[in-house]
Amino acid sequence: MVERTMWCWWWGWNPEKLENWLEEKERQGWNLVAVNMSSVGFRLKQGEPRQISYCVDYQVNPTPEYYSILVDDGWELAWSGYGGWHLWRKPYSNHEPRPFLYTENQPIIIRTRWDQGLTAFFMLFFLGISGLAVFGSEIVFASLFGIISLIFGYFFIRFYQYFQRLRN
Amino acid sequence: MSEHKLRNKYIPMTETAYYILLSLMQPRHGYGIKQHVRELTGKRLDIGAGTMYSTLSRMEKDRLIIPVKEENRRKIYQISDKGRELLEAEISRLKKLYEHGLGQLEGGI
Numbered sequence: 629m630v631e632r633t634m635w636c637w638w639w640g641w642n643p644e645k646l647e648n649w650l651e652e653k654e655r656q657g658w659n660l661v662a663v664n665m666s667s668v669g670f671r672l673k674q675g676e677p678r679q680i681s682y683c684v685d686y687q688v689n690p691t692p693e694y695y696s697i698l699v700d701d702g703w704e705l706a707w708s709g710y711g712g713w714h715l716w717r718k719p720y721s722n723h724e725p726r727p728f729l730y731t732e733n734q735p736i737i738i739r740t741r742w743d744q745g746l747t748a749f750f751m752l753f754f755l756g757i758s759g760l761a762v763f764g765s766e767i768v769f770a771s772l773f774g775i776i777s778l779i780f781g782y783f784f785i786r787f788y789q790y791f792q793r794l795r796n
Numbered sequence: 797m798s799e800h801k802l803r804n805k806y807i808p809m810t811e812t813a814y815y816i817l818l819s820l821m822q823p824r825h826g827y828g829i830k831q832h833v834r835e836l837t838g839k840r841l842d843i844g845a846g847t848m849y850s851t852l853s854r855m856e857k858d859r860l861i862i863p864v865k866e867e868n869r870r871k872i873y874q875i876s877d878k879g880r881e882l883l884e885a886e887i888s889r890l891k892k893l894y895e896h897g898l899g900q901l902e903g904g905i
Contacts (some may be wrong), residue, residue, distance in 0.1 A: 693871055696825075696870050697845050697849045697852075698849070700825075731809060785834050
């Protein structure tokens with residue numbers, strides 16, 4: 629059996645990219661075996677083509693109820709990563725629509741995820757700035773502050789666009 | 797949460813919330829609710845498992861539903877008095893919508 633590590637560069641704001649990529653790989657007969665620690669490297673084994681829906685979910689401290697509801701509904705947990713990321717999969721036939729975890733965009737979920745994402749961003753941003761202030765010289769501080777602000781600005785906009793898409 | 801705030805939050809109700817509360821007139825667990833809703837709506841409404849979990853968690857937090865027991869690590873829920881009041885308010889709103897619609901159609905628009 630041939631096994632390969634393939635890479636999919638997905639981010640929190642575009643989980644659909646990973647979901648569609650994995651579904652396409654399964655259709656081509658590349659079955660997911662494991663996800664590596666980076667969350668972007670995927671161990672795939674050549675086997676039978678399968679029709680499987682993949683869904684990324686974000687749940688911080690889910691209760692046992694979360695797992696039982698999803699497993700009862702035929703979902704299998706393929707991977708769970710740092711900070712609450714979960715990857716679920718479920719086989720389906722040609723005669724039924726692709727299953728999804730969420731059938732309704734509930735404003736409260738969107739708001740909660742937005743709040744969580746925003747909190748994480750600002751924590752990282754201030755950690756970066758504090759680190760620079762403590763360890764960097766004035767010139768290094770000024771230039772790196774600008775670069776970090778640009779990077780975080782970019783991430784912030786991409787996340788904002790993702791939540792706008794969810795909302796719509 | 798005050799009754800006023802709860803009404804603002806849940807009414808008008810989403811189809812998911814409406815059918816979940818309706819299903820919990822009888823004690824049921826998450827997957828049991830999903831199956832019941834599918835049956836009741838002739839497979840038209842199939843609530844996603846993620847949507848089911850998040851809606852149940854929210855309703856439990858707002859005390860619209862209460863866990864009555866646990867079987868095989870699955871919580872069995874039932875509608876609370878507060879949930880029932882909210883459901884009745886929504887049914888009365890829907891009834892008015894229906895009557896207005898019917899009245900306008902029959903009377904000619």
